[in-house]
Each structure stands twice: as C-alpha cells, then as structure tokens.
Amino acid sequence: MRPEKNEMMWRPMRLCEAHDAGKYEARWLRVARAARMEVRELGTGEGGRVLCLEGRGAGGPGLYLSSGVHGDEAAAAAGLLLWAEARIDYLRRQAVTVVPVFNPAGLRMNTRLDGEGRDLNRMFHLREDPLMGSWWRVVEGRRYGAAVCLHEDYDAEGCYCYELNEDAGLRLADRLLGSVEEWVPRDGRRTIDGRRADRGVIQRRRVPALPGLPEAVALYRAGVPVTLTFETPSEMEFERRVRAHAAFVEAAAGEIENLK
Numbered sequence: 001m002r003p004e005k006n007e008m009m010w011r012p013m014r015l016c017e018a019h020d021a022g023k024y025e026a027r028w029l030r031v032a033r034a035a036r037m038e039v040r041e042l043g044t045g046e047g048g049r050v051l052c053l054e055g056r057g058a059g060g061p062g063l064y065l066s067s068g069v070h071g072d073e074a075a076a077a078a079g080l081l082l083w084a085e086a087r088i089d090y091l092r093r094q095a096v097t098v099v100p101v102f103n104p105a106g107l108r109m110n111t112r113l114d115g116e117g118r119d120l121n122r123m124f125h126l127r128e129d130p131l132m133g134s135w136w137r138v139v140e141g142r143r144y145g146a147a148v149c150l151h152e153d154y155d156a157e158g159c160y161c162y163e164l165n166e167d168a169g170l171r172l173a174d175r176l177l178g179s180v181e182e183w184v185p186r187d188g189r190r191t192i193d194g195r196r197a198d199r200g201v202i203q204r205r206r207v208p209a210l211p212g213l214p215e216a217v218a219l220y221r222a223g224v225p226v227t228l229t230f231e232t233p234s235e236m237e238f239e240r241r242v243r244a245h246a247a248f249v250e251a252a253a254g255e256i257e258n259l260k
C-alpha cells in the first residue's frame with residue numbers, strides 16, 4: 001500500500017513502542033480528528049481506555065475493523081494504525097467502526113490475556129460484562145458488509161485467514177491473502193489450528209458450537225455476512241507483519257467498496 005498524497009502522519013509504529021498503549025491512543029485520536037470520526041470509550045482499566053472510532057461517512061455497506069484483542073499480537077494493532085493513518089480519506093467517507101486496541105492492558109504487558117487474566121476473544125457472548133456490553137451496544141444497530149479481526153499466531157508458518165461467509169463462492173480470503181504475500185507468504189499447512197486449510201484459507205459457512213464466543217463469530221451470528229480473521233506468524237520480523245496487516249486491511253477495504 002502507498003500513503004495518500006498530503007498525508008503527513010505516515011510513520012510505521014517502531015518495535016520499541018509497539019506495546020505502548022498510550023502511543024496508540026494518541027495517534028488514533030489524531031486519526032479520528034483528521035477523519036472526523038466519532039470517538040467513544042467502550043471501557044477503561046489499568047492499561048488505558050478501550051476506544052471505538054466511527055466514521056460519519058455515508059459510504060457503505062459498513063466495515064468493522066478491530067485489533068489488539070490479544071495483547072501479545074502487536075503487529076496487528078500497529079498494522080491497523082499504519083493503514084488508518086494512510087487512509088484518512090477512506091475513513092472520512094465510509095461507514096467504518098474501528099476498535100483499534102481492544103485489550104490495552106494486555107498490549108502493555110505483552111500478554112494474550114487482559115489485566116484480569118481473561119481471554120477477551122472467548123467472551124463476546126457475555127453481554128453482562130461491562131466491556132462486552134458496551135461493544136454490543138455499538139455494533140448491534142449497525143449494518144456491516146464485512147468485519148475484519150486482526151490477530152497473530154505463534155504456531156503459524158505464514159499468514160492465514162479464517163473466513164466465515166454466507167456466500168461460499170465469494171472466496172474473499174483467498175484474494176486478500178494474494179495481496180499480502182509480498183510481505184508474508186501464506187501458511188502452507190493443510191491443517192491449521194485443527195481445521196482443514198487450503199493455501200492459508202480456512203473457510204466456513206456454518207460455525208460449530210463454541211464454549212466461549214470469539215469476536216468474529218459473534219459478529220457473524222449477529223448478521224454480518226462475512227467475517228475475516230487474519231493471522232500473521234508471531235515469530236516473523238515485526239515490520240513485515242505490520243505491513244501484512246496494513247495490506248490486508250487495504251485489500252479488504254477495497255473489496256467492501258466493490259460489494260456495494
């Protein structure tokens with residue numbers, strides 16, 4: 001991806017500041033101001049505020065983006081920020097919801113779990129939880145065309161994508177992975193995380209019953225027609241992982257405009 005002209009904020013997050021939740025917040029607030037996005041607070045804790053940014057643009061269908069649900073997956077959060085800073089115009093005109101750092105305490109501590117030792121990505125069914133409750137209040141009234149959840153995986157051998165899609169023929173993940181390969185090659189394993197995979201794509205129309213609900217599954221069950229969980233290999237060079245996440249979001253944002 002290339003930064004748009006007149007874009008002054010184009011500067012990738014450096015590895016040394018990749019777990020500084022305050023830096024993310026400051027830069028996302030600048031994005032919100034520049035893109036005229038509405039900022040609300042989903043929750044707050046010792047790690048900082050969990051912000052949710054919403055574009056006021058009418059362009060749709062809407063796109064949902066999140067990262068940092070797991071705090072030890074910093075390239076996902078840094079990649080989403082990198083993309084947003086280069087795509088102010090897109091954020092200004094489209095209906096977009098962004099939760100840029102879902103787990104600031106985990107990000108600070110470099111842990112998968114949050115400050116209370118919980119895996120947030122198994123908690124999206126818990127509407128009585130204050131953080132999950134305020135998240136549901138935001139997303140429930142929206143009509144999203146797609147949702148993108150950015151993650152990283154220590155076991156991965158390349159990038160891969162878990163696609164939940166009502167339209168099995170769309171094969172969105174395969175195209176999107178094609179646009180990140182210049183940064184991170186695909187995970188070639190035939191089985192990923194216990195599921196059948198084909199060139200880095202795990203595609204499902206129906207979801208199995210799960211004990212704790214991940215974000216992407218919650219959104220799919222709530223009516224978002226396609227959800228994409230993108231994963232990069234945690235052990236690969238940081239900069240390449242960051243670029244891969246930014247490139248994935250860039251390609252997904254382009255696809256969602258074409259879905260209109």
Ligand SMILES: [Zn+2]
Nearest residue numbers: 070073151152
């Ligand atoms: Zn994760």
